[in-house]
Amino acid sequence: MWSFLVLSVAVLGVVTLLTRPLGAYLTAVFSGERSARSRLIAPLERIVYRLCRITPDHEMDWAGYVSSLIVFNAVSGALLYGLIRLQGYLPLNQSGVAGQDALTAFNTVVSFVTNTNWQAYSGESGASTLSQMTGLTWQNFISAATGIAVMVALTRGMARSKTRHIGNAWVDITRAVLYVLLPISLALSLVFVAQGAIQNLGAGTVITTLESDTQTIPGGPVASQEAIKVLGTNGGGYFGANSAHPFENPTPLTNALQVIAMLAIPAGLTNMFGRFVGDHRQGWTLFAAMLILFCLSLTGMYVAERAGNPVLEQAGAAQHAYSGSASGNMEGKETRLGVGDSVLYATSTTAVSCGAVVAAHDSLTPLAGGLAMLNIMLGEVVFGGVGVGLAGMFLFALLAVFIAGLMVGRTPEYLGKKIGSREIQLTILAVLAVSGTVLIGAGTAALTPSALDALLGSGPHGLSEMLYAFASGAGNNGSAFGGLDAATPFYAAAIGIAMLLGRYLFIIPVLGIAGSFAQKKAAEESAGTFPTHGALFVTLLVGTVLIVGALTFFPALSLGPILEHFLMQAGTVL
Amino acid sequence: MDTVRAAIPGALRKLDPRVQVRNPVMFVVEVGSVVASAYFIYALLTGSGPAAFLGQISVWLWFTLVFANMAEALAEGRGKAQADTLRKTRTETVANLLKGGSVTQIAASRLRKGDVVVVEAGETIPGDGEVMEGIASVDESAITGESAPVIRESGGDRSAVTGGTRVLSDRIVVCITSNPGETFIDRMIALVEGASRRKTPNEIALSILLSGLTMLFILVVVSLQAFATYSAAQVSVPVLIALLVCLIPTTIGGLLSAIGIAGMNRLVRHNVLAMSGRAVEAAGDVDTLLLDKTGTITFGNRQAAEFRPLAGVTASELADAAQLASLPDETPEGRSIVVLAKHLGFRDRDLGEDVEFVPFSAQTRMSGIDYHGERIRKGAADAVTAWTRELGATVPDDLAAEVEAVAALGGTPLVVVRNTRILGVIYLKDIVKGGISERFEQLRTMGIRTVMITGDNPLTASVIAGEAGVDDYLAEATPEAKLELIRREQSGGRLVAMIGDGTNDAPALAQADVGVAMNTGTAAAKEAGNMVDLDSNPTKLIEIVEIGKQLLMTRGALTTFSIANDVAKYFAIIPALFAGAYPALGVLDVMALHSPQSAVLSAVIFNALIIIALVPLALRGVRYRPLGAAKLLRRNLLVYGAGGLMAPFLGIKIIDLIVTGLGWV
Secondary structure, X not given: OHHHHHHHHHHHXXXXXXXXXXXXHHHHHHOOOHHHOOOOOHHXXXXXXXXXXXXXXXXXXXXXXXHHHHHHHHHXXXXXXXXXXXXXXXXXXXXXXXXXXXXXXHHHHHHHHOOOOXXXXXXXXXXXXXXXXXXXXXXXXXXHHHHHHHHHHHHHHHHOOOOOEOOOHHHHHHHHHHHHHHHHHHHHHHHHHHHOOOOOOOOOEEEEOOOOOEEEEOOOOHHHHHHHHHHOOOOOOOOOOHHHOOOOOOOXXXXXXXXXXXXXXXXXXXXXXXXXXXXXXXXXXXXXXXXHHHHHHHHHHHHHHHHOOHHHHHOXXXXXXXXXXOOOOOOOOOOOOHHHHHHXXXXXXXXXXXXXXXXXXXXXXXXXXXXXXXXXXXXXXXXXXXXXXXXXXXXXXXXXXXXXHHHHOOOOEEOOEEOOHHHHHHHHHHHHHHHHHHHHHHHHHHHOHHHHHOOOOOHHHHHHXXXXXXXXXXXXXXXXXXXOOOOOHHHHHHHHHHHHHHHHHHHHHHHHHXXXXXXXXXXXXXXXXXXXXXXXXXXXXXXXXXXXXXXXXXXXXXXXXXXXXXXXXXXXXX | OHHXXXXXXXXXXOOOHHHHOOOHHXXXXXXXXXXXXXXXXXXHHHOOOOHHHHHHHHHHHHHHHHHHHHHHHHHHHHHHHHHHHHHHOOOOOEEXXXXXXXXXXXXXXXXXXXXXXXXXXXXXXXXXXXXXEOEEEEEOHHHHOOOOOEEEEOOOOOOEEOOOOEEEEOEEEEEEOOOOOOOHHHHHHHHHHOOOOOOOHHHHHHHHHHHHHHHHHHHHHHHHHHHHHHOOOXXXXXXXXXXXXXXOOHHHHHHHHHHHHHHHXXXXXXXXXXXXXXXXXXXXXXXXXXXXXXHHHEEEEEEEEEEEEOOOOOHHHHHHHHHHHHOOOOOHHHHHHHHHHHHOOOOOOOOOOOEEEEOOOOOOOEEEEEEOOEEEEEEOHHHHHHHXXXXXXXXXXXXXXXXXXXXXXXXXXXXXXEOOEEEEEEEEEEEEOOOHHHHHHHHHHOOOEEEXXXXXXXXXXXXXXXXXXXXXXXXXXXXXXXXXXXXXXXXXXXXXXXXXXXXXXXHHHHHOOEEEEEOOOOXXXXXXOOEEEOXXXXXXXXXXXXXXXXXXXXXXXXXXXXHHHHHHHHHHHHHHHHOOOOHHHHHXXXXXXXXXXXXXXXXXHHHHHHHHHHHHHHHHOOOOOOOOHHHHHHHHHHHHHHHHXXXXXXXXXXXXXXXXXXXXX
């Protein structure tokens, strides 16, 4: 327990320490300050603008911004579709991977465009080195940059007043890639390589095992993809085993670094938000709410995993053979890592909408699996995906201010801007889109025989697999309860649609809100202003996230993980 | 009790789906009630299914609807009573129409804008208008409830008359300014009855949120049916409807319009008419209050506080002259000088013959007497010095210092001169109303800035501003300066409220976010403002702000309460739903309810009764406290948020004990 505690405190401590400098850097980058433009990158930026004929000073209104993002995403998605359909005929395909079929390719494209990285295929056998290095890696950068751009635009909307302009989408994406994602990824990949992650263009090495069988040890440009996988909260692994694979995640240090990398940018963005709106406390408040929710989930998951499975205990499989972070429920765990590291990684990857995994989530104890699911169902707002996670937390802040803010006797306002019916309408649309997609998707699956055939589990666990799949899709997380066969036509299509709805029916309203707030005048703060910083508001915000999440998903969860837990306690497993 | 009985027919009439569809939350309840009733009737006819249970569920679902309608009907009923009183004044009056010099009698209802009528003592004024000729005392008790008559005269700021009020003395000629059906009284009736009520911006936003939550819960319940089917735990449709109705925010959904109507009525009870609900909401948001000094912060009249003789003049010399100059002066200031002199030992005296009173005029800006060949004057410093110089005398050097000293104290200096000798200065003092600075302190804790508006010079204004405790002041205020001040405040994102009466206030009233016109004011002022204060009491602005805040607080409190309630309802209903298929989920039944049926029924009954229980709160409003936002939030979150979480656990348990005790399930 102590090692877990030390590890968690250290990791979260580093994230907290990084938040401030990263926030300062992000602020400088996205407000176009000269100080942020390194001599190395600035010429590169200018070349991009010249090549793409971007006028950096040209600002867009929200509709222009959102259509630029969508068109850009659509065009790069179309190119990726062509690439993975034809990868069998293209070079850099040492392992001879064939092109994906139409439906799987659709799923893969949507998955990588929406920053989900739900992999209906297995990394080694479904994507050629070319696809991985160009198409998928490009998308890893672009989808993350899109998310960051959304949050930057939203932040501008709050910081500005009486304007229709919320920035230039092309400039924001370019800067997010060039100044933020590329340099940090580069540094991170070098560390990963130094720690033993592989980085080559080899076809894999065929070796003879002790039993005189032959085995292929795969190769590939892993470390470079690994960095952006976590940094951009993408989560798509080079290998099917994802970060449980020693080539992706060789040491305890890389394991901790991956968690830090997942959390760093979402956390840094809270600080950027505070700086832009001219009040650091506003950023720290959102950060604190996220951190509290994170710790609650982490604690719950750890307790559940350490307790293990009493049914297995009775069957003679000791859950507590020795004390230490590795004891507890070891099913589906990488033995190098054990319960503590796995739980920290599992909490982070679900809270942050990353989706990279070091343990089989399907094998988590019911409550731990339920918490992983709940992290996603809360709307991926506990740090959340780069950019969009904070945007989601922002929407919850709007809801909290709107409902409770009336109780101070004023029309609710957030950061001095009155919350009117348009903002509420768009907030509701975003919440309904994501939650509704999960409920309708899982509900449909529960009644569709072909969807039920693709399950490994039955009874409450089968329901959990379906709920997790649609939550992961709509929340753009990408991790899964692996028992569910994601490659079946039903899931390839349905999850594909869920990912699209969860991404764009969220981004569009958020940018709509940005545009609407940008036009509003900000009122000065007075003693009568509803305080949106400090402990009371953090409590209110955490309460709002939990209550809205619980009210939406409690009935479903009660028939899934909650029921499974009580059945397990009672000694029966369906 | 009578009002409750009177509201029942209205509540039932509102069950009409065409009415309900305007409120999506309650419309869902109505559809649910119809479906549940259909299941009940089917069970009754075929003898299949638990008819008694279904019957009770249906009945309570209908009750939920009726209770919500009842709240609205009650709120409207209160307004109707006020409207009826008003309507009595509108009974057929006869108007004396003046046309081409001759008077013809026509029905008041046929008067058009621009008609000219004559109203004599004892007659009722036939319509809203402006006095063109004459002066009269008018009984306006019909609209203000104030029995003392008021003076209405042509020209100036007291020329507006209201239809339905009665002329008590004299004769006036009135030019009608509104067509039938659009008069002030007509508008008032429409307002208090809620007929012309339109949803306010915040109410619309809240309705959208509530509709959104309703849609979300429909998805939750529909998908739950799918999950239950997968889990082989059959759930009957009426029970799912019961769950849905318990989850959607019926408490606030049912009380929302009642809260709005009650807020308007509360204003009417304070004798303030808001032209729109939007203005009431804006009143809660006000950041800056512009208050006239005279009448609001200070009493209308200044009083003499001290005689300040110049060098070489004795105090009694000055007091003697000042008293002489003021004896025939009937203004309150003049009286106060005589009173002050009396305190110094100068008795009232009979002036006898050979006295001529020189009244104050705008040209001389002095008043006084010519008495036994002596000319004694008192007046503004510059007027007196000019007068003295004109007579060839010199002005003592220490006068300027003395005058400034008085101004620095916040007083008005009056200089007294006897023939050509300037004797000294009378210090006239503004008296700040008791308790007003505490009031401003409260406003400050609420985050509201107060700005005093006065025609005084900056020095005087600053002293009174300091004494009264206002945050800022506008001295030597002209209508343009007021307008400019409002614009400046608004450009900083602040909402401004002001009260005014004169025609020259009209632009500022129109520019202010909340412009309250005094009823005694001109028609122009009343048109420009968005509220009218029937009592013409300038302090009213503060109460208006409080009522606006109270309206918003009530809405927020009930919304928070309503949403927080849902948590407990899950713990009642979810274990009950699946108790048959999965007894293991019984652990979630923390309230230890008697049976699945009693659990569902208790939750539905609680959901219906809580609406009735909260009707008084909705109509009366959450108690208003002048606290800062942070304190108010902490307090209200505790009461309505935490309270809302806990209350239903207790309530549902008690109802469960009662229904099982009564043997209903």
